[in-house]
Amino acid sequence: MVGLTSVAEVVPFAAATAGYALVPDLDHPGGSASRFLGPITGLISALIRRLSGALYSLTKGPRDEDSTGKHRHATHTLAAAIGLGLLAASLGDRGKWAVLAIAATGLLLAAHVLGDWVLFAVLGASAYSVFGTALPGTTPADALQAGLSGIGGWIGVAVGLGMFTHCLGDSLTRSGCPWLWPLPIRGETWYEIRLPRLLRFSTNSWVERLIVVPALLVAGILLLPGVYPFILSTFSEGEVTQSVHRIFSGLFS
Template sequence: MMGHSHALTGWCAGLVAAPMVGLHTLPEVIPFATAAAGYALLPDLDHPHATASRFLGPVTRLLSTVLRACSRGLYSLTKGPRDERCRGTHRHLTHTVAFAVFLGWLAAGLSELGGGWTVGGIIAFGLLLAADVLGDWLLVVAVTAAGFTAYFGGLDDALTASTGWVGAAITIGCVAHCLGDAVTKSGCPFLWPIPIAGETWYELRPPRWLRFRTGGNVERLLVVPVFTVAGVLLLPGVWGQIMSVLSRFSPPSG
């Protein structure tokens, strides 16, 4: 269930951040939000049974194994005197802002080197990952947006222009994942390597009464519905249209 929440919060974070990187129209915003939604699932590659780990069969399972080994080694090398005794795999290396920034930087660099079709591959991976969780409707929306872009501006040019934001979308998605995990009972050490109270891997989380259990009623009955609605209202032009319709039914002033 948490995968659904991560994809939705990544989608919403992408919609909020899109204007900050100069994206305003639906054909521009949808690929950005889709990439953020897909890559909001990526930090859970450190769990062997997560959607991201099962996504491409043996390829992503191998990547998951490598990431868990790296996370275990990094935890062993950098843990503070008060860090808990654990393997340091799930919710460690990939659940940090440092990892999110590094992955965004890496994607941006590969995009610059490989050009538009490399960008397309990065976006397509995020799209397919998000659609695997949110449903095939996302594929229809994304393909429609790509069709408009290809018709009016040329898909090659649009993909080349996307090199400027693809890294940001990935970082935003991963950070959204970390923030989502931070409000669960286990928390999330996303400020590593900053030492806090003797812990390098300090699990940030709100007061106990604000935390919820992964896959529990709070997530299912509150988090998912709220972000589903927000994911529609944040689309460019939707809120303005709703206010325009409501204004027709409001009584005239004076």
């Protein structure tokens, strides 16, 4: 997975991806990211909205809608994801403590939105990976520092990937997302990318809660190193067929 070879590296990477997937909503005063640190993130949110509105006014095409250009605009673009990702990568290259700070910020933001269970799950996985990878003659602290050092600039990929994932998620909704800005499409530089009308759903709808979120959760688990090969080695095709047969036999017996 993007050059990472151990759980000690993947856990901080995943925490950063999950947390920074919430950053684009800093452009909304009521967003969870905007309320993360109270007045501090509130001020950042106000500044982002002002800059986004100014950027929209300067770059909108002849067929772009009459909008303030604040919510779901500047922060909801591939350009913003790449820009913040490059900034995080440059910081991550400076050392393990910078990586830790970026990953911890993402983790706390994810826990703020999704609940404390995220914090406990990641810390538990981190503890398991640290103690499991500590070599004879080294301490768990050495293993942790080695994992953070191994990530380095890859932390920028986590940040950019998280933000872009948010954009893709918004593209599934009825409002769409202009993440291809400033590429002009049909006279619009802020063209909202969205699914065909019949496949769109509203934000916070049952489709998002019962289908999209569980699917992303399962995909995230399968991306962890060793999980997918473990499943394949544990359940061969014959064993899976027999297990499914036993389940249905029990249901309808």
